[in-house]
Amino acid sequence: MAEHGSGAGRLIAAFATALVVVTGLGYAASQTLLARPAIVVATQRQHVPAPSPETRLARQPDDAPAAPTRVDPAWVTRTAAASGIPEPAVRAYANAQLAEPDGCDVGWTTLAGIGWVESHHGTIGGRTLGADGHSSTPVLGPALDGHKFAAIRATPESTVWHGDPTWDHAVGPLQFIPSTWETWGSDGDGDGIADPNDIDDAAYAAARYLCADGHDLASGAGWADAIFSYNHDQSYVDDVYAAASAYAERTQ
Numbered sequence: 001m002a003e004h005g006s007g008a009g010r011l012i013a014a015f016a017t018a019l020v021v022v023t024g025l026g027y028a029a030s031q032t033l034l035a036r037p038a039i040v041v042a043t044q045r046q047h048v049p050a051p052s053p054e055t056r057l058a059r060q061p062d063d064a065p066a067a068p069t070r071v072d073p074a075w076v077t078r079t080a081a082a083s084g085i086p087e088p089a090v091r092a093y094a095n096a097q098l099a100e101p102d103g104c105d106v107g108w109t110t111l112a113g114i115g116w117v118e119s120h121h122g123t124i125g126g127r128t129l130g131a132d133g134h135s136s137t138p139v140l141g142p143a144l145d146g147h148k149f150a151a152i153r154a155t156p157e158s159t160v161w162h163g164d165p166t167w168d169h170a171v172g173p174l175q176f177i178p179s180t181w182e183t184w185g186s187d188g189d190g191d192g193i194a195d196p197n198d199i200d201d202a203a204y205a206a207a208r209y210l211c212a213d214g215h216d217l218a219s220g221a222g223w224a225d226a227i228f229s230y231n232h233d234q235s236y237v238d239d240v241y242a243a244a245s246a247y248a249e250r251t252q
Contacts (some may be wrong), residue, residue, distance in 0.1 A: 071095060082251045085112055086129040089121040089173075089199055096188060096203040104211035105218045109251075111203050113244025114230065115173060122173035122199055129173070133189065133199040138162075141170030144177070152177065161196065172196035174206050184209045206230070 071094045079094075080087040093108040093115065100106045115121045122135040129135055144152040145167045152168040158178030162169040170177050176184070176196040185194035188204030195201050213229060216222030227237045 071098070079251050083112070083247050084250070085115075085247070086121050086123065088129050088131055088133050089115055089203075092133060092188065092199040092203040095200065096207040099188070099204055100207045101211045104207075106207045106210055107217070107244075109244045109248045110210070110217070110223070110227075110240070111206055112247045113240040113242075114206060114227070115199070115203070116243040116247075117236065117239045118175040119173045129199065133201070134197055135173060138171070138197050139173055139175070141175050143167040143169060152179070154178075157182070172202050173199045174202040176202060176205065180209070181205070184212075 071091060076087050076090050076094065079085070080090045083090065085093075089112070090108075093111040096111055097106055097108045112121070119135075119139045122129040122139060124139060127135040127137055127139065140162050142149065143164060143166075144150055154162070154164055154166055154168050155178075156165075158168050159165050161171045161178050161181070168178055171181065172195075174196070178196075181194075181196045184205045185196065186201055186205040186208060187194045188202070189198065189200035193201070194205075196205070210217065210226045210230065213226070215226040215229070217226055224237050224241070227240050228234070230236075
């Protein structure tokens with residue numbers, strides 16, 4: 001394992017017939033990967049006015065919480081049915097796209113590709129993903145004890161997340177290492193808690209993380225570099241690209 005996630009769910013055979021071809025020149029700058037779906041802000045919490053069509057995609061500073069709004073439930077339902085992604089995960093990825101930092105083009109399908117590779121959107125091992133964004137049981141990566149993965153000692157703070165007093169584990173549906181979460185932990189659903197086990201929070205944190213180094217995600221090379229920064233493994237980049245491309249094709 002590298003900088004970020006464990007790749008616990010790196011199984012993409014189900015998408016084998018829907019892959020976008022990767023050429024020797026690098027990753028295709030696929031418009032279906034980068035296209036922004038018709039996400040409509042439908043409701044708001046805490047008396048925050050719903051944004052107008054002209055402003056609903058306004059960006060926030062990198063350290064700002066995600067907008068306390070949610071996407072159109074009908075869009076979520078249609079997209080979940082077309083993609084095979086659980087509705088809470090579709091909602092999380094779309095909200096993270098809406099709240100992405102200024103000048104960055106993450107795209108919900110890219111986040112969905114990561115979510116599939118890391119944990120099957122929080123459903124790996126027979127788990128279910130609840131409406132609150134939490135898996136039926138927590139998703140934990142293997143111990144980072146130096147065998148196959150980096151050796152990272154647990155701290156009292158990180159043990160709170162995974163329960164292992166000796167070694168750290170990647171945590172949650174997007175498999176954040178606790179030290180990475182300490183930097184990028186985000187409250188994506190506006191409930192006042194930044195929890196890596198909550199896919200709403202994890203998706204928003206992942207979007208911020210991917211945008212942090214100024215990669216041009218609208219280019220093939222920039223997109224690949226951003227995913228590589230999430231997990232320093234070329235096969236991981238390939239797997240995320242395949243899954244994200246399949247989701248884009250299924251829902252275009």
